[in-house]
Amino acid sequence: MNNLNYHDRKNADNMIKLRELMTTLPSFCRDFFLGIKDTTSTRTRLAYAYDLRLFFEYLHANHPRFMKTEITEYELKWLDEVKALDINEYLDYLSYYEKGNEAITNDERGKQRKLASLRSFYKFFFNMELIEKNPAALVDMPKLHKKEIIRLDPDEVALLLDHVENGDQMSKQQAKFHEKTKVRDLALITLLLGTGIRVSECVGLDIKDVDFKNNGILIRRKGGYEAVVYFGDEVEKALQEYLKERRRIIPESGHEDALFLSLQNKRLSVRAVEKLVKKYASAVTSLKKITPHKLRSTYGTSLYRETGDIYLVADVLGHSDVNTTKKHYAALEDDRRRKAASAVRLREDSDQ
Secondary structure: OOOOOHHHHHHHHHHHHHHHHHOOOOOOHHHHHHHOOOOOOHHHHHHHHHHHHHHHHHHHHHOHHHHOOOHHHOOHHHHHHOOHHHHHHHHHHHOEEEEOOEEEEOOHHHHHHHHHHHHHHHHHHHHOOOOOOOHHHHOOOOOOOOOOOOOOOHHHHHHHHHHHHHOOOOOHHHHHHHHHHHHHHHHHHHHHHHHOOOHHHHHOOEHHHEEOOOOEEEEEOOOOOEEEEEOOHHHHHHHHHHHHHHOOOOOOOOOOOEOOEOOOOOEOOHHHHHHHHHHHHHOOOOOOOOOHHHHHHHHHHHHHHHHOOHHHHHHHHOOOOHHHHHHHOHHHHHHHHHHHHHHOOOOOOOOO
């Protein structure tokens, strides 16, 4: 797979994992995954497979029809014996359960995703008229509690970049490590803050994807399509400095094209970027849990405050539906509406 780019390699890895998972699921699941192949990404299908395996494991342990048979031997018609009450009890089980020695919990979002997987699964066979009932459609989606969007304030952004650049408040061992990575880390975090790209889009960048003539980067979006995102002078400077260093590195085989490399000279992983963002951000703010996604929110907030154009923010962030963007930045929209209340004067003040 060395001739594949990062995104194609991830898709190939997902397909291999999906095939492995399919051997643990009932045989009729293959029809479902083939049926949704053209309308879903490999990542989505893999997530569905994990969710379905958990559901069937629950039925195997708790439902009389499914208890005495191996999961791989389940028959499609048995799905009609699952009631909406069974699915509600399954969602309740997801709140807390133990697997091996691990305690696992799911909040409303986790339950929503797993119910969405079941809805797609049941809907497929119901629409194909292969089962008579669709109990998943009768179960209400768990209500989400509104979560405050966590983002960095402008002064915190400046402090974060200063910390990445200078490495202050570090132990001698940390400072030694930081000296080796600070140019790369500054370029990476400046890029995330200055463009709002997703961490998966960032680690997938190749050197050839950076165009300094137009100050743009070519990224592969969540849905698989390519897009150009433009960056400003600060990002350009940080990337140029890093590329001087990057050109002196001899990468490991298969990682020659990668823009951001680890100390092992391999393409940085999503997990590695999450860890380094957490490390630097924790020195700047102890009250906010900062992840790469929060840097994305920080960029989206800044862009919206500067432009007031929610459609531009949606386009730059790669949201396929502007309502997703509106939901994230609803508080800012409300602030703008409040300002509108005093923006228009109907009569001049008589005291003036």
